[in-house]
Amino acid sequence: MSTIYNFSAGPAVLPRAVLQQAQAELTDWHGSGMSVMEMSHRGKEFLSIASQAEADLRELLAIPDNYRVLFLQGGASSQFAMVPLNLLRGKKSADYINTGSWSKKAIKEAGRFCDVHVAASSEDSGFTTIPAFDSWQLNADAAYVHYTPNETIGGVEFHWVPDSGDVPLVADMSSTILSRPLDVSRYGVIYAGAQKNIGPAGLTVVIVRDDLLGDVAAGTPSMYDYKLHADNGSMLNTPPTYGWYLAGLVFDWLKQQGGLAAMAEINSRKSARLYAALSASGFYNSPVDPACQSWMNVPFTLADAGLDSEFLVQAGSAGLLSLKGHRSVGGMRASIYNAMPEAGLDALIDFMAEFERTHG
């Protein structure tokens, strides 16, 4: 089989070494005679997998001791509701920053539970920018400030952390977590669906400061209560055991790559190479303000949208998959998460140059 490179936005490429290890351990994990899929989540084998995964994630992100790490289900989308249910804590309103499609979804869901105050928005720019921090209308009495550090669809990323003062900062990091080092102490809650940079779909990682636990809105279902999950070691019900295991393999792989400082260097270089190729060309264009171009998701357009389908067909034949942009924005999008090797960038950039030469 010839090499393929998968540029899907999510579920996305996983490190090949991780898949090979999972394959080798699939039917017999470490001599247990069982697949991880078949084990009791309360047995000593799975408990060792679970605690090692948490320890490795804590090490990678240098998570302080006063934060709890939860391995949940329900996707980032469930967090759109869990965040207000757990963090309103008697307050009536929360601040949201609107920088694209995922921000909007979070805003819409939060509106079911509180008064959402959109403190800043880049909708006027078609979500190609990030509003300057000095234009944000933050409310000192907000229960929390929610933002989306990387908009997976629009390809805009914060390369800085907003200062929310004493108001807890909440971040949907689904498509940027583990791409670079992070100062967790700046946040009240960080959450991420696994299927971009952590592991397979079905697992959601939540990192929550422990003073924010235990004051949920009346009527909150048990499964939406962070404290109940924290008190039960994320085993309030049967957790997504296989996803948790695979995430653990990814964390271990990241440590072997040199941790998040090394990943930041690689990710910065990979994305810079692609943006340089886009800006050097008169044929391709990045719609995003250069100050906030994403390291992880790179949308781009062709000078003639009539060539889009031909581009995708030829890219597919060259082994470059899932480059079609999101249906809401059109064009192309190359998602280049941690697991995308530099050789994938080489192949994409070479293909784009050749396509431009023959069609430009």
Ligand SMILES: *Cc1c(COP(=O)(O)O)cnc(C)c1O
């Ligand atoms: C993919 C994604 C989501 C949705 O995640 P689900 O796991 O499908 O709920 C939310 N936010 C961001 C930033 C994403 O990239």
